[in-house]
Amino acid sequence: PRYFALLPAAGVGARMAANGPKQYLPVGGKPLLRHAVDAFRASSLVAHTYVVVSADDGQIDGVLPPGLDGVTVLRCGGATRMDSVLNGLRVLHGQLSDTDLVMVHDAARPGLTPALIEKLVLGVGDHPAGGLLALPVVDTVKRAGGSGSDQVATVPRTGLWLAQTPQMFSYALLLRALGSAPDANAITDDASAVEMLGLSPRLIEGHPRNLKVTLPADIRIAEMYLAAAE
């Protein structure tokens, strides 16, 4: 099969409280987005990488210069992450075939490595529902009450995982899942849209270094992992 990467990078990074979108913040000497793109470019498994940005993005050319080997920028970002992915898939109609495998990866996860990409590809294999990198929950999980933060219950952590990306599905399945998902705001990852079709994507153990940079403090943690050997 052929493997492709699709990175939604059209978010505004509201939780980062930074100047400008977080995908362009400097992390370990490179813009945040560039790390994951370079991991896909370095993987011999990945045929091509597509990056979805908003139509009015003024910074992407400085980060991914036109003509950069192995990458194409799509200016079709949407209002939500799901819309950005779905718009990208629709733009690629005709270039990707139904059985091509698409790895969707958050631009905000700079710690991805070719080794993790390979682990996902080998772990998912030809599973019809695709699969994703994820981490088993190690903390004890509490569920708070509806309004406040008073504890009301402890959720057994057995069988609980934290979803990471990349999440990999066939082009046809991902398009069908996202195209039929009821509420874009309720979909925070691609696997949940696939689950709504009654399918069970496979969980492949990822790595803490593949964290999502969400809050300012996450940048230091990401830089620590980037400085360390894999």
Ligand code: C5P
């Ligand atoms: O905000 P959050 O960290 O959950 O975003 C995850 C990824 O989705 C980021 O790479 C972000 O740029 C992307 N995104 C997008 N379009 C949106 C919102 C988020 O491509 N409308």
